[in-house]
Amino acid sequence: MTRYTRRTRRTLQVTGVGVAALLALSACSSGSDSSSKKDSSSASKDSAKKLTGTVTVFAAASLKESFTTLGKDFEKAHPGTKVTFSFGGSDTLAASITGGAPADVFAAASPKTMAIVTDKKDAATAPSTFVRNQLEIATLPGNPDKVASLKDLTKSGLKVVLCDKTVPCGAAAQKALDASKLKLTPVSYEQDVKSALTKVELKEADAAVVYKTDVKAAGSKVEGVEFPESTNAINDYPIALLKDAPNAEAAKEFIALVQSSEGQKVLTAAGFLKP
Amino acid sequence: MTELDKSGAAAEVLTGGDTRGAGPRRRRARPGARRRGVPLPLLVPALVGLAFLLLPLIALLVRAPWRSLPEQLTSPEVWQALQLSLICATAATAVSLVLGVPLAWLLARTEFPGRGLVRALVTLPLVLPPVVGGVALLLALGRNGVVGQVLDSWFGITLPFTTAGVVVAESFVAMPFLVISVEGTLRAADPRFEEAATTLGASRFTAFRRVTLPLIMPGIAAGAVLAWARALGEFGATITFAGNFPGRTQTMPLAVYLALQNDPAAAIALSLVLLAVSIAVLAGLRDRWVTAS
Numbered sequence: 242m243t244r245y246t247r248r249t250r251r252t253l254q255v256t257g258v259g260v261a262a263l264l265a266l267s268a269c270s271s272g273s274d275s276s277s278k279k280d281s282s283s284a285s286k287d288s289a290k291k292l293t294g295t296v297t298v299f300a301a302a303s304l305k306e307s308f309t310t311l312g313k314d315f316e317k318a319h320p321g322t323k324v325t326f327s328f329g330g331s332d333t334l335a336a337s338i339t340g341g342a343p344a345d346v347f348a349a350a351s352p353k354t355m356a357i358v359t360d361k362k363d364a365a366t367a368p369s370t371f372v373r374n375q376l377e378i379a380t381l382p383g384n385p386d387k388v389a390s391l392k393d394l395t396k397s398g399l400k401v402v403l404c405d406k407t408v409p410c411g412a413a414a415q416k417a418l419d420a421s422k423l424k425l426t427p428v429s430y431e432q433d434v435k436s437a438l439t440k441v442e443l444k445e446a447d448a449a450v451v452y453k454t455d456v457k458a459a460g461s462k463v464e465g466v467e468f469p470e471s472t473n474a475i476n477d478y479p480i481a482l483l484k485d486a487p488n489a490e491a492a493k494e495f496i497a498l499v500q501s502s503e504g505q506k507v508l509t510a511a512g513f514l515k516p
Numbered sequence: 517m518t519e520l521d522k523s524g525a526a527a528e529v530l531t532g533g534d535t536r537g538a539g540p541r542r543r544r545a546r547p548g549a550r551r552r553g554v555p556l557p558l559l560v561p562a563l564v565g566l567a568f569l570l571l572p573l574i575a576l577l578v579r580a581p582w583r584s585l586p587e588q589l590t591s592p593e594v595w596q597a598l599q600l601s602l603i604c605a606t607a608a609t610a611v612s613l614v615l616g617v618p619l620a621w622l623l624a625r626t627e628f629p630g631r632g633l634v635r636a637l638v639t640l641p642l643v644l645p646p647v648v649g650g651v652a653l654l655l656a657l658g659r660n661g662v663v664g665q666v667l668d669s670w671f672g673i674t675l676p677f678t679t680a681g682v683v684v685a686e687s688f689v690a691m692p693f694l695v696i697s698v699e700g701t702l703r704a705a706d707p708r709f710e711e712a713a714t715t716l717g718a719s720r721f722t723a724f725r726r727v728t729l730p731l732i733m734p735g736i737a738a739g740a741v742l743a744w745a746r747a748l749g750e751f752g753a754t755i756t757f758a759g760n761f762p763g764r765t766q767t768m769p770l771a772v773y774l775a776l777q778n779d780p781a782a783a784i785a786l787s788l789v790l791l792a793v794s795i796a797v798l799a800g801l802r803d804r805w806v807t808a809s
Contacts, residue, residue: 332777400677405760407777428677429759430766432774436756443651444660445676 292491293321297343299334300326301350301478302435303374303454307511308348308499314507315498322491330433331355331409338363338483345492348480348499350374351409355479365486368479371499372513375475376413377453378466379441386447391417391468394448395425402437402446405430409476410437414450416474438463452476457512475514573791580788581781588785593762593771598789601768602797604679605747608686609694612743615687616694617736621724623695624702635699642692649688650756657684657757681758682765686747693746694739701735702728741801748794 296315300308305328312324327334327344331354338347339361347364348371349355355368380388386399394401403425404411411430418425428446431437438455440446442462456465480499486492498504505515581588588594623635641649657664657675667673675681709731713723729736751769758765760774768790776783 402759405774405777407774427761429761430774431760432755432770439651440759443654443658445654445658 291321292319292494294488294491295323295325296345296488296491296495298324298326298346298348298492298495299338299342299344300328300346300348301331301334301354302328302433303350303452304328304348304478306458307508307513310507311495311498311504314503315495318498319491319494324495332357341485343485343487344483345486345488346480346495347483348478350476350478352477352479353409355481358481358483363484364481365484365489366482368481369500370477370516371480372478372505372508373475373516374452374454374478374513376410376417376450376468376471377456378448378468379438379451379456379459379463380448380466381441381444382461382464384464384466388448388466390466391421391423391425391450391470394450395423399448400446401425401427402429402431402440402449403427404434404437404450405432408433410434410450410452413474413476417450417468417470420473421470452512453514454512477516478513576784576787576791580784584781585785585788588782589789594786594789596763597766597768597771597786598793600679600682600763600766601748601790602793604682604686604767605690605744605750607683608690608747609740609744611683611687612691612694612747613736613740616691616739616743617698620695620698620702621728624699625707638695639692641689646689646750646752647756650685650753653685653688653753653757676757677759677761677765679758679764682754682767685753685757686750689750689753690743690747693742694736697739697742698732698735701732701739705731737801741798745794745798748790 298308298312305326308326308328312326315324316322331349331351334347335349335354335357338344338358347355347358349358349368352368352370355364358364359368378388378391378394380386386393386396388394388399393399403414406412406415410433429440431440431449434451434455437449438451438459441449442459453465456463480496482489482492482496499508509515619638623631623638628634644652654676655661657667659665659668659674659676664675667675675684705728709727710720710723713727714720718726749769750767751773754765754767755770755773760766760770768786772783772786772790775786
């Protein structure tokens with residue numbers, strides 16, 4: 242009898258350890274929404290002029306530099322607010338938003354990825370295009386291969402990397418190539434625009450077709466070559482307020498800042514085009 | 517029956533169910549468990565661990581697009597990627613064997629200053645994030661790399677964006693598994709056999725070839741299987757170092773990752789193909805190699 246109770250207790254202890262381990266594993270995935278909930282209740286009590294709390298912005302990786310600047314501007318203009326960002330691939334971000342991630346604003350790198358969110362009715366406002374991004378050829382510093390057009394990339398012996406057709410920059414590059422009836426065989430179809438750029442930065446590839454903003458962000462490590470066919474494949478960047486936004490008041494203000502003339506100034510400085 | 521009972525209990529643990537309710541039923545199962553000599557504090561976490569490892573696989577199978585599977589399997593791209601995966605993983609295993617077994621022998625059988633440090637460095641690719649490993653390989657063996665520059669200008673060899681580059685990337689991440697496995701076996705193997713052979717006039721290399729090698733064959737086989745499996749699933753270093761070009765450097769994991777961007781169903785189907793092939797190969801090897809030794 243006593244042995245039985247002792248054994249039961251031990252069973253419970255061991256079970257407890259197992260449960261604790263699982264809890265510890267799942268604890269990582271359920272973070273950071275308690276704070277934003279508090280913010281929303283306090284924000285709704287406030288007047289529209291006095292904003293407080295945290296704004297959570299999910300934005301495409303290519304917006305990192307400019308949005309970080311805009312976030313700091315926003316915090317300066319509205320003391321008591323905080324803007325937190327999650328930058329990543331638009332597909333991944335869209336998937337986590339439809340999966341219930343607590344975000345206020347979504348800024349995507351293509352209408353297609355924004356559609357993932359709007360199709361699930363997770364957006365509160367209709368998405369509006371706030372910037373556009375154009376393709377550019379990134380070559381080695383000094384352009385030793387004398388690349389001057391898209392056609393020059395088809396020269397033999399030139400190592401060119403493109404983005405894979407499954408990601409926005411690859412789809413756009415393919416569109417530009419088709420429009421100019423060119424056949425280009427790259428050495429690699431990269432998984433995202435940053436890794437395509439890295440191949441040129443490391444001098445492993447001679448050229449890559451990437452965005453203007455990426456060329457600008459890379460500074461002196463690459464040289465940009467504009468080509469006329471890029472006008473056939475310009476990516477629109479939509480932004481939208483999300484339906485379950487914990488802090489909708491402040492989020493609306495942030496979107497307004499992005500669309501304002503000073504916001505546009507920051508974005509065009511990074512290489513984006515006006516909508 | 518008792519097994520079923522226990523898996524039910526494990527499921528309750530997993531779902532955070534009321535474990536007290538499972539008391540009486542568990543008690544009936546326990547005498548059997550005790551007779552088999554499985555202590556409960558080991559059994560419960562073991563079952564939880566097993567469930568934890570198997571659940572994702574089961575989820576894959578449950579959600580697999582069985583209807584479109586035949587269509588996926590008949591596409592030439594899939595076969596191309598699968599073929600490339602198998603060829604490169606096998607080549608990477610061969611490279612790991614040729615270079616890794618002597619390295620393991622050096623670490624286990626010789627004394628030299630800083631041996632502990634060398635052993636730690638050998639296992640570095642295990643902890644290095646794969647993408648970082650790929651970048652490191654580019655910096656070393658790329659067209660502009662420390663050694664790659666020389667390869668390029670003297671011999672005209674460039675590794676990035678080639679099938680050879682895939683083998684290099686896979687060997688880099690897979691070899692440590694083999695080295696660790698073989699070194700462990702060597703340490704456990706009795707060195708007196710080799711010593712006896714050398715006293716009977718065999719050179720150290722002959723002793724290694726005729727005595728040590730047959731002795732540690734099971735360890736080498738296990739290490740090779742581990743390395744092969746790791747090479748087959750390699751993604752980060754491969755895509756960073758060798759890029760992604762169908763038929764040349766697009767292995768199965770790369771194809772899966774890119775399919776995931778716009779067609780998750782296809783990605784799951786591809787993953788299942790890779791799983792089925794690797795399980796078939798590993799099971800076949802197990803019977804052929806490990807039991808034969």
